[in-house]
Amino acid sequence: MAIAQLLKPALQKSKTIMLELPEESYFEQNYRTIKELQKQGYQGVYVSFHRPFGSISSLLKNQGIDLKKIIFIDVAAALTKESQDKNERCIHISKDIDVDELVKAIYTSLDKIKGKKFIFIDSLTTLTLYKPLSETLRFSEFLMRTVENEKDVKLIFNVAKNLAQKKFIQDVALKIDSVIKV
């Protein structure tokens, strides 16, 4: 079933969603998700662990996605200590990748958006390559708590299918409202 059809009912009943995506079409599923969210009237924060802002923004633009309705947090460039593109739609974080700073950046960005909002985490496992597991769990816990206390905010975590069986992902999945296997 197409991701749009799976996502629509989940958005109606859930505040937190985990998408298990096939590696072969991972990015395609990402942009289809954003497209569907925009179609449903959502604006939001795209936290990119996978690709730097320049790459992700041009790819999403090519797919007809309205970039004015998204604030990007470029974690990929920070993780790899690369120089960061300056753009009003992009928030950069320091190269030390402090989870508290990252959470604060997400929270501050959400405040700038009106109406129905989303927080889109393009890969939960990539952070564990650079940070202890405990920090990744703290990051996900904090975001889930934030969403619980907010009206009209959806949290979407993406995980590659073959990594979904990892113990910490299973622990996160237990607290998620809907897990969608694509």
Next chain:
Amino acid sequence: MADLKNLQKELANLPDEWIALVETSANKIINVNTACMKYFIDKNYTGIVLSASRPCTNLLKLYEENKIDKSKILVLCCVCTGESKQENVIHIGSETALTSMALAISKAFQGVKGRKFLFIDSINTLLIHNEPNSLARFIHSVLTKMRQNNVSGLLISIEKDTNREVRSEIAQLCDKIIKV
């Protein structure tokens, strides 16, 4: 699964500034390596090859035998120590020196002009010499650098022989997975 004849079709359909993971078998890996190199060098790319599987002398000889223009190739050799001087070769000296590899790749991105691609040969060999988590982090870092510098890339790997979690971390970062 594409055979070598169909590999060119798959390569021709790659998007701009592509990064592809090519998964093949051990008995085809040399032919896949040369076919990919020939295709992109003929398309006027300059190739930067991170070679962990073969020493530079052997690799360049292989390219010569397959009529691939060696002047458009820079080899970052992790295998030999550089006793035999070769043109267009930078010696990293070890398959475990991920930081040295990352620095050499960054320098190559700055130094090589025009359309270029990085060819990583191979994920499996690098996995023999490095911890899975360190290697996945290295690949994530290199791929981010490639996207920031508009460099395309090919990563070659032996199918079914790669650590499942590393394969998954790397595959999700690529634009296309080609099975040959």
